[in-house]
Amino acid sequence: MKILEINKFNYRKGGTESHFLELVQLLKSHGHEVAVFSMENKKNDFSPWKKYFVSYVGYNKGDTLIQKINGLCRMFYSIEARQKIKKLLNDFQPDIVHIHNIYHQISPSILTEIKKRGIPIVMTVHDYKIISPNYLMTWPDGTLQKPSELTFWNFVLGKGFKNSYRDSLLVFLETQWHRWLKIYEKNIDLYISPSNFAKEKLVAGGIPENKITVLPHFFPENKYSEKMAIDIPERYVFYFGRLAKNKGVEEVIEIFKNRKNCRLYMAGEKEADLEIPKMENIKYLGWLRERELDRYIKNSLFVVSTSRLPEVFGLVALESIKNGKPFVAYNSGAYSEIITHNRNGFLGQTKAELQSFIDTLEEDEGLRILFSRNALKDADNFKADNYYKKLTKIFEKLKGLDFSNKG
Structure with missing residues (x-):
């Protein structure tokens, strides 16, 4: 099977990236042809697919003004990301696309380019960004958010992201823009939740339960006695x-x-x-x-x-x-x-x-x-073999369906 794995970071930044990199190796070890789409970064692991990666944008101290401006634009939409994914899709022609974290550094603008080719898209959920502007489903004081509370007044005036009015406004507008476009709703065919806990939160946040399957993460073969x-x-x-x-x-x-x-x-x-x-x-x-x-x-x-x-x-x-x-x-x-x-x-x-x-x-x-x-x-x-069998069963099932975007 030809599988395109997508994540905005291609190095071990945190748990998401550890899972992403280990999954790429797991799929390769079983004989699948795997391509990677990500963002350029000096910390990245080597990838033969790096020529397709989107350029680096930054949001943190130490990043240049141009990197921050480009990053601000990319939060909402990215022509560059859409052009580069188009080139990769033309050259690789995947059977299935597996999305991890794409917001901000890549943007969901790539989804429509994938979907119009009839390629099924699976998204493994690593946080709550698709239902909560601040990723976390928590308010600054640590209390859990309820979907009904995520209004402009509550989130922006309550400084729901990074304790900042400006940053809260930006991510709130980003979320509302993508919801208005229905860019996830129209293009993601199946969500993989790593836990029952997360699935409950996703359903409460408006994701249809029949589009979510629970598949816990795995670890590579244990090398320790x-x-x-x-x-x-x-x-x-x-x-x-x-x-x-x-x-x-x-x-x-x-x-x-x-x-x-x-x-x-x-x-x-x-x-x-x-x-x-x-x-x-x-x-x-x-x-x-x-x-x-x-x-x-x-x-x-x-x-x-x-x-x-x-x-x-x-x-x-x-x-x-x-x-x-x-x-x-x-x-x-x-x-x-x-x-x-x-x-x-x-x-x-x-x-x-x-x-x-x-x-x-x-x-x-x-x-x-x-x-x-x-x-x-x-x-x-949580053995890798168990995860692999369940994931490829999901992929094979989706491959047999028609996912062309006829709208």
Whole structure:
């Protein structure tokens, strides 16, 4: 099968990109011909398809004024993206197109170009952007959004995105523009939700239930033995992923800053305005490649997350258990579909509970070993082969239908 995989970043920026890159390799390993469409970036993994990538645009400190202006325009529509996807479609002629995150850096302008050729489009949902302008389904104070609350007055005047009137107005207008065009509604044939939790939110946000299927993410073949997973050469707890204030980074620093018996190691791409204090027992490793990341997970006592966001899936939890590591976090989002409380980790409701769970796992080696063994067993539910069989079954079913845009 000829499959076109699309995501706006082609390097391990976070959980979405990890899944995207691993999926490309999984499909190739089964003999499929896979093309990639993304955005140019100096951090990108090598790709033979890079000549088709859209030019870099930026929205952050350090990006040039031109990059920011181009990025602003691309939020709404991109002639460049449509032209480049047209060229790739002509040259590659895929049987199916699998979309991941395309908003802002690529834009949904590519969808109509794909659809007019009758190619089925599947979208794996990695966040709530298609139903919530700020991706997260939360207000600045952390409370969950309801679809009925997402009005101009509530969202823009409430500074629902980045605590900024300007940014909130931009993403609100972007969302309304795409809804007016019905660009997702008309062109996406099937949505893949990684969890039942996310599916419920998507349905509440107006996505037809019959256009959503649940398929949890996977991990590549586990390269680690049980012995390796419990052989700890040094004492540290690991925190990794996208390092942002809304992910609870400041809270995990607060929890660990005065701990005497255990260090906190942190890894991931950091928000431009986030400062990680230099402390003896807190070490920031920066952004790590897959092999390095797995090594730090494997050698940790356990993994912790202080995010209270309604996670669509929670790849950090899956990365933890596939490496045989207990996972400690708030019981938010879809974590409970991966982590079983008091079996392969702890899920708490309050900061005090989280601190208590961290204390327990730091001190009780026997419990850590038990949780580690359970984690390795439970990770079998997310094997790549199972995911591959279900995904290709979805692709084959869609290939047999007529998706030409006759309107």
